[in-house]
Amino acid sequence: MPQLKALFCAAALGLSLTAFAADGQFLADRHVSKGVKCESCHKAGPKEAPKKADCLACHGGTYAKLAEKTDNLEVNPHDSHQGEIECSKCHKGHKPAVLECARCHDFSKELHIR
Ligand code: HEC
Ligand code: HEC
Ligand code: HEC
Ligand code: HEC
Known part of the structure; x- marks a missing residue:
């Protein structure tokens, strides 16, 4: 399920997900696994x-x-x-x-x- 959510986020931001697998390794992955969306951190857009x-x-x-x-x-x-x-x-x-x-x-x- 977190992976699916991440996929929707990536689609919404128009990005490839390959580098952002929800494997729990990095801060963003740990957030996504707790239900935090990409956009909740990336308020200013995906590039920043x-x-x-x-x-x-x-x-x-x-x-x-x-x-x-x-x-x-x-x-x-x-x-x-x-x-x-x-x-x-x-x-x-x-x-x-x-x-x-x-x-x-x-x-x-x-x-x-x-
Ligand atoms: C100078 C580096 C640095 C900066 C800048 C920094 N942090 Fe941290 N943060 C740390 C370190 C180091 C720890 C873990 C401390 C430890 O347990 O050894 C930590 C821990 C945390 C924790 C866990 C706290 C807990 O209750 O255990 C949160 C949440 C956090 N940071 C959020 C933020 C946020 C939000 C910002 C920006 C407003 C921020 N940090 C800026 C270094 C930083
Ligand atoms: C550009 C270099 C630099 C950076 C980056 C830096 N410091 Fe310092 N810091 C110093 C200097 C220089 C002193 C004064 C050293 C002294 O008086 O012995 C100092 C003193 C301190 C002191 C009090 C004296 C001591 O050594 O106990 C603390 C605590 C401290 N810094 C924490 C931090 C923390 C936390 C960070 C990261 C958020 C940080 N510093 C980032 C240069 C730096
Ligand atoms: C916990 C907050 C957080 C979440 C959630 C998050 N990111 Fe990030 N993202 C960051 C931070 C911080 C940076 C700054 C660069 C870095 O540290 O990796 C960043 C940078 C990026 C970058 C720019 C990379 C670069 O070259 O600096 C992209 C693209 C990105 N994130 C995409 C995503 C996508 C897609 C998701 C959802 C799967 C996501 N982010 C979720 C915090 C987050
Ligand atoms: C939408 C809300 C939300 C946003 C935005 C958010 N976080 Fe978090 N953060 C959380 C939650 C939820 C947890 C997990 C708390 C727990 O496990 O008790 C967490 C945990 C953390 C932790 C400690 C656990 C770990 O995995 O390291 C740090 C450090 C942290 N966040 C830093 C950040 C930083 C830096 C940003 C901005 C780039 C950020 N957060 C943005 C909700 C958020």
Whole structure:
């Protein structure tokens, strides 16, 4: 069923699905398997990475609210001197996530993004 839904999404966005199989590997696949549609993330259209407002619509509403959820971590990835950076700098949709902070810090013990 998730696969079928994904197929409808891809058709609606006019895209080939081949690179986006719902195998649960990446963030988008995990969302699709929970019933989130392509368009719910891709509000600005399929060619662009979703904007943070589009993600926050389902994740707390504001960065501050989101940050409360990860305040228990040793380093809060959502509350730093980097400010309110785009979610997709770290949470990639269809490829492995990247910890943007790692350009300058080694948080490999503190943070485990996937
Ligand atoms: C339509 C609502 C919706 C939108 C839009 C949405 N999410 Fe989610 N997100 C969910 C749901 C539902 C879950 C699963 C929650 C659970 O399992 O308790 C989830 C889980 C997550 C998780 C934790 C679990 C995992 O699979 O990693 C992360 C991280 C996440 N979302 C990031 C994002 C980002 C980044 C965006 C924007 C690119 C986004 N979400 C857009 C609904 C949404
Ligand atoms: C600097 C990188 C980075 C950015 C930017 C970022 N996140 Fe995260 N996010 C993380 C990391 C790292 C984790 C997992 C922390 C852990 O468990 O080690 C996480 C976890 C989450 C979770 C799961 C929280 C939970 O309750 O366990 C959600 C949902 C989420 N992020 C959504 C977002 C959304 C929405 C945005 C944009 C508004 C965003 N993130 C921006 C790094 C980032
Ligand atoms: C959780 C939110 C989320 C969902 C659901 C989602 N995507 Fe994405 N998508 C992203 C993000 C974030 C990017 C930015 C590029 C990346 O990180 O892979 C992206 C990028 C893309 C791109 C551009 C690829 C590139 O070259 O950057 C395409 C095409 C795309 N998505 C199609 C889809 C289709 C089709 C679906 C439904 C099967 C879907 N997306 C579902 C978050 C999502
Ligand atoms: C361009 C480089 C750069 C990036 C990217 C970056 N930082 Fe930093 N960060 C620094 C510098 C420089 C300091 C100050 C170091 C000092 O005073 O010891 C610092 C200090 C910190 C501190 C306080 C001092 C410490 O080491 O405990 C935290 C916490 C922190 N950064 C978290 C983050 C997080 C979370 C991210 C990703 C969202 C991030 N940083 C991204 C350069 C960066």
